[in-house]
Amino acid sequence: MSIQEIEKRWQKRWFEERIFEAEPGDKEKFFITVPYPYLNGNLHVGHTRTFVIGDVLARYHRMIGYNVLFPMAFHVTGTPLVGLSELIRNRDERTIKVYNELHKIPKDILFDLNTPEKLVNYFKGESEIALSDMGCSIDWRRKFTTMDPPYKKFIRWQFGKLKSKGLIARGSHPVRWCPNCKNPVEDHDLLRGEGANIIDYTLIKFSLDGYILPCATLRPETVFGVTNLWVNPGVTYLIAKIGEEEWVIGERAFEKLSHTDKHPEKIGEIEGRELIGRYARNSMNEEEVIVLPATFVDPNEGSGIVMSVPAHAPYDYLALRDLKDGRGDYDLPKEISDLILKIEPIKLIDLPRYGNFPALTVIDELKVKDQMDPKAEKATKIVYKREFHDGILNEVTGRYEGYKVSEVKEIIAKEMLKEGKADIFHELSEPVTCRCGTECVVKLVEDQWFLTYSKKEWKDKVLDCLSSMKIIPAEYRKEFENKVDWLKDKACARRRGLGTRLPWDKDWLIESLADSTIYMAYYILSKYIHEGRIKEEELDDQFFDYVLLGIGEQKNDLHKEIRDEFEYWYPVDLRSSGKDLVPNHLLFFLFHHVAIFPRRYWPRAIAVNGFVSLEGEKMSKSKGPLFTMREAIDEYGADVTRFYILGNSEHIQDADWRSSRVKDAKRALERFYVLAEDIIQRSKGSRENQKDLSKQDRWILHRIQMRIKEVREAMENIQTRRALQNAFYLILNDIKWYRKRGENPKVLLDVLDLWVRLLTPFIPHICEEIWSRMNGGPQNFVSLARYPEVDEGKIDYSIEIEEDLLRDTIEDIREILAVTKIEPKKIVIYTVPEWKREIYETALKLKVKGALDMGSLMRTVIKDHANTRQISSFAKKMVRKVGLMGQDEVKILANSPVDEFETMKKVEDFISEEFGCKVSVFDAEFSKYDPKNKSDAAMPLRPAIYVG
């Protein structure tokens, strides 16, 4: 029978026996969820990681005695599915190729997936099958999609709640926008400019003869040092009516502003050169500054007009110097030229070690020639950075004197904004081109609905929640806290896509991340809906209020039952997720929980895991490479896939799917299966009585206890790799050694019994198969068996130390043989003499008490010995040796006395076999044969060795 057939068989039995369908009960509950997948493709091995981690945790908790709820649903809201169905309908070549070749959808089926609904249906089916085939112990009665009508009612209720709590507000916000497509653009919609940010410039208004000359700047604080304005004399500027004001701006700036709430109206034109020589008023200090020509002014950037701060801006300094030097063909009247010569930079920022005018200092350092020199750009960056971090405003800035630039910059901008002296101008940090080829702009979306995540009270509540939560791995706690701090208000409504309409404004659809924040609660309701016990019509706000919040009166017994079930399962005990969801979904998950639910229903823990790459390459749903869950199962089997992914990496590290390694994993599991079968067969034929435990028997039982301890500890920390290392490889190695030393088939069967249960959460199918063979048929499921617990009675460190003594001695002999290249004819082993043993043990006991030193050791030891010299020399060594040991080790050694001679005497034959020669063991004190006086070298746990 193939692996896949075995797996199928057990999946079928699990399903038929409904063993993963969770109902409230007396047992303590454990509610674990992982994010539902977004259905715009087939599940791949990347998803597998998150799901399988979830499943392993679900199975583990089930086996340690919890009543576990592990549900699953599907996310479909938003624009991607709509877009995808359109592309398929239009037979878009690339899309067809991607979905046929990467997602492995047969073309005849694919061509038919031409509506979002059909896509949802298809992927929903495929995903459920894939997850079941992966052995996930999901309660499928609770599945749903986010476009199911009852779910939409739940979402509407949630948003009603948020609104009534004042957490939703209306406002406007800037987005990257394609004027041609008339849509916000996302990174994957772009030809270039993926990394572009929206930068908020301060637009400072200078007034000139009734016009406003706005200057865009990132350095509003330098407004106090303005000596003049720059315009490009060769450019035609527009005059735009904005509100009551008339602005002079570049053509491109006009267009940019037209996408904002400024709604500019063109009322005229003016040539740049007409502005030259005229005076504009700086409203911050009421100074009049002259307008001058400069060629570096780019009419496409900012407003097309630049304020000049030569002391702190290299371009300005250079342009001014160029003018003074008479460079540039501007034809300026003499009186203006004379004025220019009189313009002196105004220093407003003190910057140590950068002289009077930092701009000049850096210009000289970099040897920038003039305003057209490319190095001017670099100089600008240097000055900006240095002044931002270390600059302090001086008396020129009036009441801002003494503040650091970094701390006062925002404040100045805000104040100017408030006083109407400035505006905000959004600009992209780099050029952005849409896929359609159009240059993108920043659009201010108006009348948008926002979730007001920036509210301090809301954030505080989240931080409060976070502080009582378990975050795994612990390093991520800081990341979460930072992200809470960083989160701003978030637009929560969209025009396009699948989704739920805002209850109070039907023009808007609820954004698809916002509809996926507290859906874990819905799993409890969805069972009743799925079973047809409750109808969609019943799902009104009163219903949700009652079952989810306990508000109002119960309408009937069923509602009470649902409420009880909710109270039983909630809160979520663990949400396990990929690390990509930390700054969005997981954050919103917390925000919405604290907003909607009382404290006792706040989530208890979040675990974060890394991704899966493919042969070292990042996977991509849309570009490849991609390896689907289906393919993994068909090619390697579910257990192999699980085993590989869980064992490949820990926590937030990324796992790498390498087919050669996966094949190794497959071999390892086959080995396990064969070994288990062998153990079962042998135990049947064995007449050995299991009561007489040999040393080796006790050793393997002891070792298993150690492994159980490790595995349980690892699982508590969600360290699947560590758990598997112990539960699989290390136990395997122990068993190998045990068999080599002489096995008791009955004991081995007991070990197997523990071993199989230990591995069940990870590789459930193969374990069920072995389990059923051990128990003479499938009467019970190992999936429901008790997870092994540490049996303190079987822990015996002495045995372990004895076995290590043997192993270490063998190793030493090997080393000697390797160095001397002797073909051994005989090996003699001299175990430590009593008197050394005594000193050693005394040293251990003293160390436990924390009183180990030469004096105390000698005092304790010396009284009944004659040869003080020999004793003190050895005692000195022991003080050193034991002194360096850790407290844990010392305690174990002190409490686990070992009779070395007895121990070694018993393994004479074993060692003899190992080296193919005669082996004798003597007590060093009473050795009858010692040709090279080796016995003197015998030390505690390190016998002397003679090889001849």
Add this chain to the structure above:
RNA sequence: GCGGGGGUUGCCGAGAUUGGCCAAAGGCGCAGGACUUAAGAUCCUGUUUCAUAGGAAUACGGGGGUUCGAAUCCCCUCCCCCGCACCA
């Protein structure tokens, strides 16, 4: 730029919170051996260098420091990965 995570012996990857059980777990690869007609699988052994007695030297991105002792602590430095939003 800001924030987070990393750089370990051929590769993957433990170890780092609590400095010494660390030449550094485990796996893979490679080499030798056993088994076998052979191959594969399996099992055993080895896998930095030097060493005719279980030892020593050199090693954990680079440099410096603390310490009797550092992969682990501190400082400086180089390099890599991820996120920075209205998108799932």
